[in-house]
Amino acid sequence: MSRSFTPARYPLLQKPLYVYTLPSDLLDILSVRSVQAAVTPEPESKTNKHSDAKPTFTSFDGASGSLGCQTCLNVTFPTLDEQRAHFKSDWHRYNAKLVLLGKGGTVTEEEFEEINDDSDASDSNPEAAGSSTEDRVTRLLRRQKLTSAGAQDGEDKDSDQEAEEAEYRRRAELRTAILWFQAKDAGNQDTGTKLVPDDTQLGIYRALIPRMISFSQPAAFLPALRAMQLPPAPARSAEFDPMEERKVTLLMVAGGHFAGMVVSLRPLNVTQSKGMKPERQEVKGAGEVRVLKHKTFHRYTTRKKQGGSQSLNDNAKSKANSAGAMLRRYGEQSLKEEIQQLMIEWEDEIHSSEKIFLRASTASKRSFWGYPGAVLEKGDERISVFPFPTRRPTLSELLRCWHELTRVKVTHLSEEAIQALDEAYIASLQPKTRPVPTAPTPAIKPIKESAPKLSAEEEAHRERRRRLIDMVRKGRIEPLLPFWQKYGASLGGVDAKAESWVDDGRGQTLLMIASQAGQEDVVKWLLEEQRADPTIVFASETSRDIPDAGEEVDGQPGKNRGRTAYDLATTKDVRNIFRRLAHDHPDWYNWIAAGHVPSGLSEEKEQEQDKKRAERRKGLKEKAKEREAKKAAELPQTPEPEMPLETIPPPTSKVLKGPQKLGGGKPGSDTGLAGLTPEMRARIERERRARAAEARLAGLGK
Template structure:
């Protein structure tokens, strides 16, 4: 594998750009490439530049508001301050468009007695003068807004050009010339996330900062870069502090890239704060509605409080690492950010300039997700676009800014829409290609590998390999995916343009599909840079897969045993509960039998008979032998109850 291939395939770290590439980089932005006529565009202001005669003390008395207004006496200066010309300039100075005396005369030409000095009282003339000056200012403002000059429009366009690429999430750099030694053509663009830079206004500052960000090759110098990534969402928290240091000067530094990367600190934990499939935290629900009193709501409130306390304690524990971090990336809701700052004794400040949000979508907070975000942030993006394509993108972006910032003008009533043009008819070749596309998609969805093999061999040039891999991965067809990866050698590192530049692995429908990618990555690690380019986290060997299956079977076996033990426990509890119910029933029957015996004895001997009576004795010719069958059954149940009590006592 050549040096150039290794650089572009393995990726270039933002902190370790090859010196030869760094020396030839320039910021590929509209502001860095001004048009040739930009220097000729100058504002045509009706107000002339301030000359030396207007400066204080240049020649006698003067007015700092009105251009070329010089006076010989103080009385002339005071009279000038009361004039309409000075009143107009005093208000127009706020917009930077003051006028000279000659221009003022031209503006008021044809307006008789604007100050009202020829007639009327001083108060009425003053109010009339002020109102007319105000009307003149208002009319001039409306005229300026409605009739912008060509030069002003050109300046406005130039200003949009200056800010165009500085407002994007990625700052793009391009080499001034091709670099044959690294295999980099001139039409290559390298992108760096703007979140890694301080907020600059000019493109040159980004290039200077990029050079300053490079790690030193000398171990004696302190060239460490440290970043902190924090995420909290849905009760899940994940935090990580990453340090990157130079390995030292070596010939292989240009190829290996980033140097020594170490995860200094990492922590993940979870609390129950969100009701399943409901969305939103309990605190938001309490603020929107009345405070719920259910057991689940109380558990979620406790979970939110516990999660917040654990995060704050972790911030105190990581205080030194946070202080040494040059950037702190945070993903949290408005309520979740209260765990990081805005409370008494907080380690972080709300106005910390190091705070950044992740400039791309993120998934559930986990350590694996933090590692993916770290890789995404610190790797330079690479694209290959021609000058014509770049110019078209620039024009489209500027047009979008112009449409957003331009004031809305009233539009005339819409005219009846013309008849929709007929859809252009496809050529026979295009129809055949579209039909082949549908047939291939149907084979993939139905998993017809035998029919797909000859079809793919014959028509594979009609399809984009990355899109087909993504379709197979999202359809969950393992055999077809294995065939395309191993036998047809389709490249899994190419992004899928129709899926936001995601890689085929990221479109996997299930774990089995992901395991296919991992098996091929393990069997053929030399084919691609599976981790960086294909975004396959790791290879999967047969031993590792067997070990995972063994653990899964053991977990299932353990789960079955736990279920059996739980069933036995439930059966024992049910038996005990049944015995208790029988005991209660027997006790009730016993009491009922005793009451019946007492009533029987009292009925035979008379109500006045007192003293102890023997159970079974003969009183008045009647005893136990003279009891009815129902009474004997009750006595028998009592004996059985005593026997059951004895058994439970022995058990």
């Protein structure tokens, strides 16, 4: 967990720490706090005979530029090819595995040859030789483990597990972008003051460490950090040699924007002391950063909100010939030429820079190397990428990145918190065991019952049933009569219900289908000539348990339980057919109780109903006439003077614009009576009311 402290007690932490100007007192109390350094060495009983040899580390000289190997006792190489060949040799691989396994020191090349000769002599025995395909270095390490540990299988498994964990720790150390150092200050015995609080960690970016430092040996980090420190600032009266100034170059290019800057590691003196003037800073907002060179420019290379350069679009698709595409191609070429020209102008500063931080895409890197006369080379060990996300290339962004790179990260974590972070990070690097996929149990598909194949007779029967129902529903009485005479008996009779395979009308008789469709002629034919039963109850799929109409349920007659053909009738004329037959032939069926017919309808009663209906209509007409006459009587009766034609005012000569309708305007408005006398208006109004009354009376007479 993080611990709180009072910054006033520690003046060293009151302002940001600069990587290249760390106090010597602070460097003396630092130790590497890395995942790789946390590997505990094995006891002496498990080390080989060369475990007494301790690795030595030399401080890094930034100006030397020599090629070497920190693992194999600091050997050096004159060329890069020899160094690469050394890294592939068995001697280097043997020493690297010793370091990873925590065996202590490494061996020289002569000692490795002696060990190798002894191993070859013992491997002449087929039983001790092992597999012929086994790696030479692995076989040598296995043999040393067997001789030192008594050839116990349990120890082999422990060693393999330790080697695997060490490999994870090495991977964790190589993947982290920040190197952490632990600062433990015992304090001044006289004053009892400390430079930093207890459990203080300092972090710097790994990209600042020279690449020739072997990252497999964490002990080399602290000497490299000491070697990076600037010498004490010279006196103001002394002249400073610009050739000895240490520099770093920062370059960015993206989206047609370029920003470059050469920075001196010697900070600028911006504080004004007594009798001294502060150094002048030409770059606004740079603060203490001594900017030696800077340049920014922009060319149109990317279409707005589309992303990607024009060259990438041309390679992915066909070459566009639009004006915008041509401008973007010209902008790319101009940007490339300007960058190359700037690199030539900055050639001296770039060659003398310790580090070169570059942000560029794969296509944009061709502006920096890969052409004749290029200042930079692709394999230059000084080139590094920015170890954090960056924004659009501008001078302010370069200054922000420089502050982020060179300011020391300070944390205050307890040992338990650090251990938990290390274990969680190492666990994240270990391969996750995926569960063995089990074969999914195939879902049991329900067996669909295939429809039985029908015979020719059954097919013909179903076709006739569908044709019969269709003719009944549509009221086609003429083709129905001969069809029924021919196939009626084979179709089950007039009271047979439609089968379950019928699409529409299943469970209904022909009388129900005709009554529901409102076909009067078919209903009358079925009831009178075919004597269809009107008391059969229709039981739908949702009411299968409805009893018959004549059956009693709980002591009550069941006439209302279920729907008969009369209940399914949709028109009054169809229902009257049932009522007439109920009156004329009451002995045929139980029309009222079982057939749900309310009452019989005789011819006299039907004529009486028609007479009452006609009288009612006649009374309504008379009432309407009286009402209209009463309204007309209420109007003022004024004589209508005869107006000669000469007195009619001539129409005005004003031309009306727009389409004109008969009636003089909207219905109900008096715009058509404009210009008339009151007597003429009253006459026209009476005529309107009379026509409206006649129209209403004509409607009642229909």
